[in-house]
Amino acid sequence: MIPEPVMTYLNEAARQARAKIPEPDSSLFLCGILDSFTLVDFITLIETVCGIRVNDRDLRPENFDTLSKIDSFITKAKQQ
Amino acid sequence: MSAYITASGAALPRRCVSNQQLAYQLGVTPEWIESNSGIKERRWVDPDQSASDLAASAVSQTIAHSNLRPEQVDYLIGSTISPDYQVPGIAPLVQSKAPGLRDVPAVDLRVGCTAILYSLQIASALISAGTAQSVVCFGAEAQSKALVLDRDNAEISMLFGDGAGALMMTAQPAPARTSGRPNIRIDDVMIRTDGNFATDLCVRAPGTANGPRWMDRGQFESGLFQPSMNGKSVILHAVRKLAMSAQEVTDRNSVRMDQIGLVIPHQANGVLLNLLAKRLEIPAERIVMNLDRYGNTSSASAFIALWQAAIDGRFEPGMRILIMAFGAGFSWGAALGTVVA
Numbered sequence: 001m002i003p004e005p006v007m008t009y010l011n012e013a014a015r016q017a018r019a020k021i022p023e024p025d026s027s028l029f030l031c032g033i034l035d036s037f038t039l040v041d042f043i044t045l046i047e048t049v050c051g052i053r054v055n056d057r058d059l060r061p062e063n064f065d066t067l068s069k070i071d072s073f074i075t076k077a078k079q080q
Numbered sequence: 081m082s083a084y085i086t087a088s089g090a091a092l093p094r095r096c097v098s099n100q101q102l103a104y105q106l107g108v109t110p111e112w113i114e115s116n117s118g119i120k121e122r123r124w125v126d127p128d129q130s131a132s133d134l135a136a137s138a139v140s141q142t143i144a145h146s147n148l149r150p151e152q153v154d155y156l157i158g159s160t161i162s163p164d165y166q167v168p169g170i171a172p173l174v175q176s177k178a179p180g181l182r183d184v185p186a187v188d189l190r191v192g193c194t195a196i197l198y199s200l201q202i203a204s205a206l207i208s209a210g211t212a213q214s215v216v217c218f219g220a221e222a223q224s225k226a227l228v229l230d231r232d233n234a235e236i237s238m239l240f241g242d243g244a245g246a247l248m249m250t251a252q253p254a255p256a257r258t259s260g261r262p263n264i265r266i267d268d269v270m271i272r273t274d275g276n277f278a279t280d281l282c283v284r285a286p287g288t289a290n291g292p293r294w295m296d297r298g299q300f301e302s303g304l305f306q307p308s309m310n311g312k313s314v315i316l317h318a319v320r321k322l323a324m325s326a327q328e329v330t331d332r333n334s335v336r337m338d339q340i341g342l343v344i345p346h347q348a349n350g351v352l353l354n355l356l357a358k359r360l361e362i363p364a365e366r367i368v369m370n371l372d373r374y375g376n377t378s379s380a381s382a383f384i385a386l387w388q389a390a391i392d393g394r395f396e397p398g399m400r401i402l403i404m405a406f407g408a409g410f411s412w413g414a415a416l417g418t419v420v421a
Contacts, residue, residue, distance in 0.1 A: 029312070036315045037351050043316070056274060059320070061312035 002071050005049045010067075013038060024068040029061070039064060046070070052077040083204040084420070085264040087248040089141030090387040091134045092374060093123040097224075099238075106238060107231030113238045118350015122241030122375030124224035130164045134244035135220035136177035138383070142216060142246040143178070145261055147254050150180025154212035157202060158188050159195030159379040161408075162223040162242075166286065170220060192281075193346045193407025194271065195219040196247075196382035200403070200415050201269040203249040213251050219379030220244035226283070228306050236309050239349065241375030245383025253420045262390045264401055264417040270329045271413035277317065280310040281408040315352055318406040323359045325414035326402055333416055337362065341399035341419075344389060346406060347371035347381040356404075368394070378407070397421040 010033060014021050017032040028034040034042060039061060043054055046064075054077070063073050098121040099110035106113070114120055125134070135158060143150050158171035169188030175181050191198050199217035206212040221244070227237040247262075254261045285304035286295035299305070322345070330337055337360055345353055350371055357364050368385045377384060382405050389395060399419040406412040 036312045037355060039312060039316055040319045040355055056317075057276065059313075059316060061310070061316060 002067065002074065003049050006046055006070070009042060009045055022067070024071075025066050027065050028067070029065055034064070046074065050074050050078060081208045081251060083207040083249050083251065083266050084253045085200075085247050085262050085266065085386070085417070086250045086254040087142045087146035087261050088246065088383070088387040088390045089138045089143075089145055090243065090245045090384045091137035091141065092243045092384075093125045093129060093134065095124050095126060096121050097124050102229070102238065105229040106234035108234050108238070116235075116351065117239055117375075118353070118369075118372055119238065119375045120372045122373075123243055125222045125242045129222065131160045131162050131220040131222040131242075131244070132164045132170050132173035132177060134222065134242065134380075135160070135170060135174045135218050135246070138220065138244035138246040139174055139178045139216055139218050142218075142248050143180075146248045146250075148214055148248070148250070150178065151182055153181055153184060153214050153216050153248075155184055155203070155206055155215040156181065156186040157199050157215060157217045158186065159191060159199065159219045160188070160221055161190070161192050161283065161378055162221045162226060163188075174218065174220075191379075191407070191409070191411060193348065193378050193381065194405040194409070194411045194413060195379040196346070196386070196403060197269055197271050197405050197413045197415055199247075200249070200266055201271060204266050204269065207249060207251050215249045216246060217249060217383075218244060218246035219377075219381070219383045221378045221380050223307070223378060226306060228303065233306070235311050236307055239376045240307075241377045243374055243377040243380045243384055245377075245380045245385075245387050247383060247386060262386065262395050263420050264395070265420050267416045267418055268329055268333055269413065269415040270325060270332075271411065272321070272325070273409050273411045275409060277313065277410045278408075279308075280313045281308075281410070283307050315349070317410055318348060318352055318412070319355050319359065321410070321412040322356050322404050322406050322414070325412055326360055326404060329414040329416050330402070335400055335416065339400050340402045341366065341396065342389060342394055343367045343402045343404065344382060344385045345404045347374065347376055347385055348406065349376065395419045
């Protein structure tokens, strides 16, 4: 499950982009909620909130493209 | 033995291309270009100009700004990703075009945007080893000649400009600091590479990884000679790795970030540089930025930014300087310097 502060960030980004939070498997980039620049702060937020460190090999935009991928990334990272 | 940046120079093409001129061809608006890059205009070469023409001019200007004559230069280090030819490199061409240089070693570094860091590290080592007393380093690009101006390539074609910058490294500081003479002692250079991201910022052809031929019609028609970029990946890694580099190089020299008087970054993208400034908690006025006028000039950009800071009189004795770059490879790092009187 995606932690509340992360969802709050996405909801605010969606409001600013005048978009709706998409289905779990739809792209957050394509609907304008995340972009190249907001992704930097978004990943830092995930690290802070979840107490994880995204290592270089996982630092790929496609790992954060959809709600499903974010959820599974966080779950996996917490288990490691 | 210490090594010093004792002179700088630059050469920029006369032709100025504004966002207004470019936007229509790229299928975007001028405002979109500026809000996504911080760039308002860039300089592009004329059809009969090459990267080595610009480089020779920047190198000659640098030598003129120094207290040395061209025949006193011991070594030439050049970098470009838009060379005149595949072989030979750009450095031998500049050795012949810049008046007065002897038949000194002239070597190319194919490292793209981090050229200034490799140049500083290698030149410092040459000087420390006693191999050379004076090394001229340059970065030069005529990369507008490789850009494709259509909507599919807008994200990358809006960024790049042409130009050249150069610096002189010597074993001793210059006798007097004047315009064009920064007089910076290089205290430390830190460079890292992660080749796992090589294809995220890439020009594939000509090359031997593309099939049976170095370059053929199929590769040409599929655009492999054009630069390609995974913009999201580049920005994500650039901001994080530049911030980490700055932290590491200052930490290991017991310098605090608030003691850095001036940051001279590779001029990648204005939005990226603002994100970096925020992350490092460095006020924007301490960051040298000229990409609004010149765009991203890849290998040349940090050299040109250094020259800009010198002619603007921004160096003050005792000031700590941070030079930072990120580029293809991925390769990234930071250099720490001190302005001497």
